[in-house]
Amino acid sequence: MYEPSAIAGLVVTAVLTAGLYALMSFGLALVYGVMKIINLAHAGTMMLSAFVVLELNHRFHLDPILGAIVSAALFLVVGMLLYVLAVRRVIDAPPIASLLLLFGVWLCAQNAAYFFWGSEDQSIVTSYTLATIPLGDVLVPVTRLIPFGASLIALGLLSWFLRSTDLGKAIRAVSQNSTAARLAGIRSGRVSTIAFGIGSSLSAFAGGLLTLLFSFTPDFGHTFQLKSFAIIVLGGLESFPGVALGALVLAVIESFSILIPGWRGSLVNLLAFTLLVAGLVLLPGGIASLLERRGKPE
Amino acid sequence: MIRTWRLSVWAPLAIVIVLALFPALFPGELNYIGLGFLTFIFVTLAVSWNMVGGYAGQVSFGYAAFFGTAAYATAILWSRYEWDPVLTLPIAGLAAVVVALIVGLPCFRLLGPYFSIATIGIGEGSRVLALNLDQLTGGASGLNLPLAVPSKPWFYWSGLMLAVIAIAVSAWLRASRVGLGLFALRMDQDAAESVGLNTTLYKNIAHCLSAFLVGVAGGLYVVYLSYVHPDTVFSFDLSIGMVLMGVIGGVGTLWGPVLGATIYLPIQQLLLAQPSLVAIHQLIFGGLLIAIILFEPGGLLGLIRRVARR
Numbered sequence: 001m002y003e004p005s006a007i008a009g010l011v012v013t014a015v016l017t018a019g020l021y022a023l024m025s026f027g028l029a030l031v032y033g034v035m036k037i038i039n040l041a042h043a044g045t046m047m048l049s050a051f052v053v054l055e056l057n058h059r060f061h062l063d064p065i066l067g068a069i070v071s072a073a074l075f076l077v078v079g080m081l082l083y084v085l086a087v088r089r090v091i092d093a094p095p096i097a098s099l100l101l102l103f104g105v106w107l108c109a110q111n112a113a114y115f116f117w118g119s120e121d122q123s124i125v126t127s128y129t130l131a132t133i134p135l136g137d138v139l140v141p142v143t144r145l146i147p148f149g150a151s152l153i154a155l156g157l158l159s160w161f162l163r164s165t166d167l168g169k170a171i172r173a174v175s176q177n178s179t180a181a182r183l184a185g186i187r188s189g190r191v192s193t194i195a196f197g198i199g200s201s202l203s204a205f206a207g208g209l210l211t212l213l214f215s216f217t218p219d220f221g222h223t224f225q226l227k228s229f230a231i232i233v234l235g236g237l238e239s240f241p242g243v244a245l246g247a248l249v250l251a252v253i254e255s256f257s258i259l260i261p262g263w264r265g266s267l268v269n270l271l272a273f274t275l276l277v278a279g280l281v282l283l284p285g286g287i288a289s290l291l292e293r294r295g296k297p298e
Numbered sequence: 299m300i301r302t303w304r305l306s307v308w309a310p311l312a313i314v315i316v317l318a319l320f321p322a323l324f325p326g327e328l329n330y331i332g333l334g335f336l337t338f339i340f341v342t343l344a345v346s347w348n349m350v351g352g353y354a355g356q357v358s359f360g361y362a363a364f365f366g367t368a369a370y371a372t373a374i375l376w377s378r379y380e381w382d383p384v385l386t387l388p389i390a391g392l393a394a395v396v397v398a399l400i401v402g403l404p405c406f407r408l409l410g411p412y413f414s415i416a417t418i419g420i421g422e423g424s425r426v427l428a429l430n431l432d433q434l435t436g437g438a439s440g441l442n443l444p445l446a447v448p449s450k451p452w453f454y455w456s457g458l459m460l461a462v463i464a465i466a467v468s469a470w471l472r473a474s475r476v477g478l479g480l481f482a483l484r485m486d487q488d489a490a491e492s493v494g495l496n497t498t499l500y501k502n503i504a505h506c507l508s509a510f511l512v513g514v515a516g517g518l519y520v521v522y523l524s525y526v527h528p529d530t531v532f533s534f535d536l537s538i539g540m541v542l543m544g545v546i547g548g549v550g551t552l553w554g555p556v557l558g559a560t561i562y563l564p565i566q567q568l569l570l571a572q573p574s575l576v577a578i579h580q581l582i583f584g585g586l587l588i589a590i591i592l593f594e595p596g597g598l599l600g601l602i603r604r605v606a607r608r
Contacts, residue, residue, distance in 0.1 A: 104585070107584030
């Protein structure tokens with residue numbers, strides 16, 4: 001019924017999208033892992049970063065990829081400041097306080113963006129926006145390939161950082177058991193500050209790269225934020241391989257949804273919302289827990 | 299004690315009487331009468347949201363799903379089946395209760411922040427669904443409703459009545475067994491369960507009660523507008539509004555959400571009327587939310603109490 005090349009095209013799209021999805025979700029998972037808080041300002045960070053990239057592109061003709069790197073560096077600092085000035089104060093309060101606080105930050109970021117940039121659709125057009133590279137039978141758009149490659153590099157760096165540096169090990173220690181980490185002499189406050197900065201930086205990098213693929217408004221980030229939530233929930237909230245798996249699952253389901261008879265493209269976001277709710281309710285440990293349960297019958 | 303009890307009964311009663319007299323005394327002030335109606339609707343929303351978000355401590359970002367479903371229940375019964383719009387209101391409330399059960403039964407198994415995240419997904423999901431069910435909802439072009447509606451003072455008085463009922467229900471809930479159960483589970487869900495409290499049941503009762511009131515408000519609102527569109531009645535802004543009104547006014551208190559709504563709605567309407575300020579109408583409230591979480595978790599009501607005590 002369907003051409004093999006069409007199916008291959010869907011697979012390629014799914015894998016490429018998954019890379020970007022994973023990148024935008026790792027920041028959330030990192031922050032959740034270390035601080036056990038849900039960063040609702042994630043959407044605001046992605047959106048502001050998209051506008052930073054836009055400004056850099058308009059004023060200095062900076063390529064969006066370089067722009068995303070600059071923006072990631074900028075939001076490393078912004079994230080750490082946000083943590084020190086605000087988030088730190090509610091870290092020991094009931095979890096709803098940090099959720100509402102970061103929600104307020106998102107609201108302010110969004111409305112500030114409306115104030116500065118208005119509500120029109122913005123987009124960045126580069127020389128390679130319409131270029132494609134043939135991969136067998138499938139024509140792969142360059143704008144999808146580049147974010148995918150950049151995501152892999154960023155995730156590789158992150159993985160190296162978390163495994164091989166003292167700071168990275170400290171971050172992992174705090175996220176595994178913050179009390180034990182503190183007993184071992186790790187300053188969890190400083191680790192949390194840095195983790196929040198890195199989390200924001202990853203969100204900003206993803207937001208900047210998304211400008212290659214999508215047009216955006218100050219409301220940009222809302223849907224991607226919900227997708228990120230769905231992904232980390234599927235991934236078990238704080239496991240990095242889990243996040244990659246969750247990103248792949250969401251991307252595959254989204255890509256292949258067009259094969260459902262009577263399906264409409266405008267329903268595609270509903271998939272992520274459904275996975276989010278179903279994942280939270282049915283799979284509290286993520287997909288991995290399901291596989292583990294299957295693997296070890298008792 | 300007796301004096302404070304008297305004050306807590308007489309002062310609201312006096313305010314309600316003064317408010318009820320307004321359209322009779324100033325029948326020409328249609329703008330203010332309209333503003334009054336919208337304020338009452340939002341008071342109802344804030345007070346109802348607070349039953350779950352405040353008393354039970356389950357912050358929901360998805361109340362637009364109730365409001366929207368109810369708004370469409372009224373709109374469809376009224377325009378397609380030619381019901382009297384007033385008679386559709388209880389059905390609108392029940393439609394919202396059905397949604398509340400569909401949301402609540404699975405999602406109240408989730409704790410605190412996970413519940414909140416799930417409700418963001420539900421609120422947005424319901425909007426996308428409503429946009430795509432265009433046979434039923436008119437999709438992205440919305441539905442025009444009959445124009446033959448009661449006068450503005452009628453809406454004003456109906457809105458006032460609804461708000462008073464919502465406050466009365468909230469006051470009753472607070473003092474009831476269910477209310478005590480909600481306070482207990484908000485403080486420590488495990489402890490509440492260990493003394494035999496069925497926390498899921500209590501949360502669902504509060505959720506259905508508040509959804510019903512939100513639903514009636516949603517029905518009344520579309521009758522007033524004579525127009526319904528998925529992006530307005532299912533909007534995330536509406537869900538956010540309920541959170542903001544509750545938290546800014548004073549979450550978990552009886553009068554906090556009332557205060558929050560009476561501040562939120564007029565300021566929002568004022569800003570929406572200025573073309574240059576439309577975009578930033580939530581900047582103020584977002585900033586206020588941050589300030590309240592950081593410095594005064596009791597909200598503006600907590601602030602007033604703190605100042606009064608000095």
